[in-house]
Amino acid sequence: MAEISSDVIRGYNDTIILYLLKDAPSYGYEIQKQIREISEEKYIIKETTLYSAFTRLEKAGFVQSFIDDSSGKKRTYYQITESGAMHYKAKCEEWDLTKDVIEHFIEREE
Amino acid sequence: MAEISSDVIRGYNDTIILYLLKDAPSYGYEIQKQIREISEEKYIIKETTLYSAFTRLEKAGFVQSFIDDSSGKKRTYYQITESGAMHYKAKCEEWDLTKDVIEHFIEREE
DNA sequence: AGACATACTACGACAGATAGAGTACGACAG
């Protein structure tokens, strides 16, 4: 990966979700809460964005879903796959590259 | 600006262009070259992306265009406006916020 | 019983990015 495309800085929701599934399966509502908490309320992901990301990630084979209602509430859990984990790592490296590039064009107050 | 939307990490081409117009007017081909050089070949902006960005920026009042052919070649130059400069500053601040949020979800090898 | 939180789904629209093709002109080599 020697260069980034302009579009790469768009799809980091997928990366965020994969990060949150890294250690254990989870589901929509929970993920949404975690994003809000971890970002200290700075980022609140829209429901539609989140669920459409799940669909995309599953189609791509990066997560697998299963239904569990042992908690009383019926939920669709998502579990990261091997290829999802690899994709996450690749996106992290891409992020570092992207960030470095953009930083060249950003100025800050002294 | 207390929180970012998911979409904010998408439109940084506009910011990059405004940065390059900050000190002097310039035109498409030149801007493209500068982006490639400054990013050390890591980012090569597509022509269509660039020119559609110019259109958008002009519509928004962030740049003004004028034609100059005193060099022999006819070129459309773009000049940043006051409001363009303000927009650039705002995007820089937004970037810092966005970057900080995303960094929470990125892991690196030790 | 009603309000509120949880846990989604469906549909349509938007905007930035991109592919692909085409136009036009100047410079320069053979």
Added chain:
DNA sequence: CTGTCGTACTCTATCTGTCGTAGTATGTCT
């Protein structure tokens, strides 16, 4: 004086992630 290369764009159509709006259904708490 001809063809190629670099410069400097324009036009059109398509893709994709995000987002607005709405609706459904169940569990919990008062």
